[in-house]
Amino acid sequence: xxxxxxxxxxxxxxxxxxxxxxxxxxxxxxxxxxxxxxxxxxxxxxxxxxxxxxxxxxxxxxxxxxxxxxxxxxxxxxxxxxxxxxxxxxxxxxxxxxxxxxxxxxxxxxxxxxxxxxxxxxxxxxxxxxxxxxxxxxxxxxxxxxxxxxxxxxxxxxxxxxxxxxxxxxxxxxxxxxxxxxxxxxxxxxxxxxxxxxxxxxxxxxxxxxxxxxxxxxxxxxxxxxxxxxxxxxxxxxxxxxxxxxxxxxxxxxxxxxxxxxxxxxxxxxxxxxxxxxxxxxxxxxxxxxxxxxxxxxxxxxxxxxxxxxxxxxxxxxxxxxxxxxxxxxxxxxxxxxxxxxxxxxxxxxxxxxxxxxxxxxxxxxxxxxxxxxxxxxxxxxxxxxxxxxxxxxxxxxx
Numbered sequence: 586x587x588x589x590x591x592x593x594x595x596x597x598x599x600x601x602x603x604x605x606x607x608x609x610x611x612x613x614x615x616x617x618x619x620x621x622x623x624x625x626x627x628x629x630x631x632x633x634x635x636x637x638x639x640x641x642x643x644x645x646x647x648x649x650x651x652x653x654x655x656x657x658x659x660x661x662x663x664x665x666x667x668x669x670x671x672x673x674x675x676x677x678x679x680x681x682x683x684x685x686x687x688x689x690x691x692x693x694x695x696x697x698x699x700x701x702x703x704x705x706x707x708x709x710x711x712x713x714x715x716x717x718x719x720x721x722x723x724x725x726x727x728x729x730x731x732x733x734x735x736x737x738x739x740x741x742x743x744x745x746x747x748x749x750x751x752x753x754x755x756x757x758x759x760x761x762x763x764x765x766x767x768x769x770x771x772x773x774x775x776x777x778x779x780x781x782x783x784x785x786x787x788x789x790x791x792x793x794x795x796x797x798x799x800x801x802x803x804x805x806x807x808x809x810x811x812x813x814x815x816x817x818x819x820x821x822x823x824x825x826x827x828x829x830x831x832x833x834x835x836x837x838x839x840x841x842x843x844x845x846x847x848x849x850x851x852x853x854x855x856x857x858x859x860x861x862x863x864x865x866x867x868x869x870x871x872x873x874x875x876x877x878x879x880x881x882x883x884x885x886x887x888x889x890x891x892x893x894x895x896x897x898x899x900x901x902x903x904x905x906x907x908x909x910x911x912x913x914x915x916x917x918x919x920x921x922x923x924x925x926x927x928x929x930x931x932x933x934x935x936x937x938x939x940x941x942x943x944x945x946x947x948x949x950x951x952x953x954x955x956x957x958x959x960x961x962x963x964x965x966x967x968x969x970x971x972x973x974x975x976x977x978x979x980x981x982x983x984x
Contacts, residue, residue, distance in 0.1 A: 623688060625651050628664070628731060632683070635730040636668070639723055646670040660694055660870055662687050665740065680740040681722070686733050692950040694943060696816045698870065700734045701726065705792055706846070706872040707738075709785060716779040717741075719865050743857025743864035751891035752854065753904040765861045766908050771917060772863050773853045773884065778922040780866075781845040781877045790846060793874045802874040803841045807833070810939060817946045825964045825973050826945070829938050832977060838928040842876035849873055851880040852887045853909070877924060882932035883939075885914050885983065890940055890969055897968065911983045933983055934976050937969060944968050 629651045636646040651666040664683040669676060686698035704724045711718045724736040746752040752759055758766065797812060799805035814826065848855075849871025857865040873879075888909035895904050911933075915926055948966040951957040964970055975982040 622690065623662070623685075625653070625664075629666075631731050632666075635725065636670070636723075640670050640672070644670040644672065660687070660868070661685065661698060662691075681737050682719070682740050683735055683737050685731065685735045688733075692946075692953055694946050694950070695870065696813065700724070700736055702792060702872060703869045704736050706869050709789060709846070710780060710783065710866075713783040713785050714779045716776050717863055717865050719867070741857055741865040743859045745857055746854045748854050751894055753888070753891045753895050758853070759905060761861065763907065766905070768861045769853060769858065770909060770913070771921075772861075773851075773856065774881075774914060774917045775921050776856065776863060776866050777848060777851050777880050777884065778918060780848050780851075781880070781922060781924075783846050785846075790874060793846060793872060795873055801841055802844045803876060803879075806873055806875050806879075807935075810942060814942050814945075817942060817949075819949065821963055823941075823945060823963045823966065825967060825970065825977070826938070826941050828977055829934070829941060829973055833931075833935055833938060836931050836934070838931050840927060842878055842927055843924075844874050845877045847873050847875045847877070847880045849880070849883075851884050853884075854887075876932070877922070878926055878929060878932035879936070881914060881918050881926060882929060882936045885909055885911050886933055886936040886940060889972065889983065893971055894968055896971070930981075930983070937972055937976060940969050941967050941973060 629648050632651075633646055633648050636648070637644060640646055647669045649667045649669070651664060654663055654665055662685045664685065665680070666683065667678065667680050669678045671677070684700075684703075686700070687693045704721050707718050707721050710716050711720065719738040719741050721736050721738045724734075725731075726734050728734060744757065746758040747754075747756050758769070761769075794802055795805040795809045797805045797808035799808050811830070814830075848866070848869065850868050855866070855868040856863045857867065888905070892903040892905070911929075915929060919925060944967045948957060948968075952959050960966065967973060972982050
């Protein structure tokens with residue numbers, strides 16, 4: 586694929602009014618996600634003791650190479666480890682991934698981390714579909730062992746597209762051949778359709794309803810977004826966000842669409858890949874019940890969002906312009922799923938609202954850790970501000 590024109594790494598280009606790093610910082614991957622300062626030796630000791638109880642008498646588990654994989658985003662904490670234990674007179678070995686909620690001093694992005702929901706949906710998707718979700722082997726909902734709940738899943742090999750810096754800046758996905766990028770796009774959409782195609786009994790999916798009041802699953806989800814804003818804004822008002830809330834209300838569709846299981850954070854960067862085929866679908870923190878359009882719009886939006894960040898740091902044109910295009914994604918999803926998508930402009934704006942709320946929290950975190958200056962205008966907290974302004978102005982930023 587021809588290389589996209591981008592700023593020189595030795596010529597810093599920044600937009601500090603948006604609280605984002607310079608091109609030099611992003612090129613060197615200097616953005617610190619600061620997910621944890623936990624003592625890994627202490628965790629290893631406590632986790633070994635817990636596994637001894639979980640595996641049973643005589644297992645004598647030994648954890649080796651407990652490690653933090655580094656830049657894994659700003660949500661749950663991920664730890665990798667190898668394990669050796671005895672079972673039925675033989676020595677067994679395996680490689681595993683533990684997920685923990687972030688500590689409070691890491692300035693978590695979300696107000697709570699519902700591991701019951703995460704583990705439940707991962708097991709549900711494995712049970713009822715062919716979507717490649719890692720197997721959850723152990724789940725400890727109590728905080729007795731490590732001070733927080735945690736779960737352990739099988740380790741799946743594969744490579745992830747970078748969020749930090751965004752994959753549109755460069756790297757293996759950016760540099761892939763157009764046909765390989767198209768293959769990844771199709772596989773991502775197929776995974777989303779696979780989740781939506783699950784037909785499980787209502788009593789097995791009810792836990793995925795947003796725990797907020799509302800007459801429909803989407804209304805309940807929307808109430809959750811309002812609650813998240815009230816928590817995350819820390820007493821400040823963000824005029825563009827509040828205008829977008831009003832826009833959503835004014836454009837609420839008469840037909841919300843069929844309710845399905847939604848992945849929630851449905852995007853190419855939340856999958857592991859080998860030879861441009863998926864080996865694992867990850868990150869189920871935002872799973873919910875809602876219209877299928879929630880997931881499809883989020884997939885389109887996140888690519889646009891990363892392109893927008895590229896513009897803010899000085900890219901002269903949108904990188905990867907042929908990847909995750911609105912019309913292509915919609916056509917592909919409808920072909921794979923056999924379902925017609927409705928009201929996509931509404932759901933794209935709804936996804937943009939969700940991203941704006943996350944932007945507020947991300948910028949707050951960067952200010953707290955000295956990575957950004959506090960902007961005088963609260964709307965400059967939003968890295969997605971140009972998209973929000975376009976929607977509010979009645980323009981079409983998606984095509």
